[in-house]
Amino acid sequence: MASLPCKLVGQIAFKAGGDIFHSLLTSNPGHFTKAAPSKIQSCTLLNGTYATEGSIIEWNYTHEGKTETAKQVITNLDEEKKQVSYKFIEGDLVQLYKNLIVTFHVETSGGVDFITWTIDYELVNADVPHPITLLKLAIELTVDIETHIFG
Template sequence: MSLIEKIEAEVEIKASAKRFHETNSKRIAEVPKLSPNFVQSVDLLEGEWGKEGSVMCWYFVFDGKAVMSKEVIETIDDKNYLATYKVIGGILKEMYKSFKFTIQVIPKGEESMVHWTLEYEKLNADDPDASSMLQYLLRQSKEVDAHLALE
């Protein structure tokens, strides 16, 4: 039995696909001020902001606890408004053997759709799926969108 799983969901936002993509790929340092209820800070450990191969530590509140996730940017695709992050340390590496986030922002007329894909491998068959993380990301996306609308 494979312990590799993939879950996906999307949420509608008012921001342009380009602006939301840039925030989540090139302007990551701004995310804590755009989403203060979810993300406390993001530290750049290696590389440059918004560049593939860069390593960051995200500090955030998840399930009522302050946690950290160390991630490397694997892909930034500006044409398709897509970014992929591979988890290399922190809470998600403690819970899963591997974990990858993909965020794609799809233009829909005046609005956009944020499509999240989580790919992960459980450590054990009875470990929980990542649905709570997926719901967290959808809510966090809405908060970023609300702040972008104020700019």
């Protein structure tokens, strides 16, 4: 039986400015190791350059109390929309989810910048939980970055 595509979406206001968040995640994601060292242990560019489609980035991070790894390729980068998509190609989460893509984009509404995280995926089987904890990690990371910026 074929699995159905699934989607989780979370959004949070970002007082430090969406441009700053977009710039950090696209051009300097290694800074996340300084802003949230309990969550992100390393970020290594393996191929290409940051902020370029097709580039491959490897992350070591803590998820649900365990150290995990992820290799991602940048599949969509839209500077005008301040949107970036990362497809997981290796790592712990690809054992649980097929076609796992995490996208973030910045929206401005009423003068407030919002960071929206979208996780598109398919479960490898019916026993696998939906990646709600991954969405929670993305939201917590966003808060940690804002706290780091404001000191």
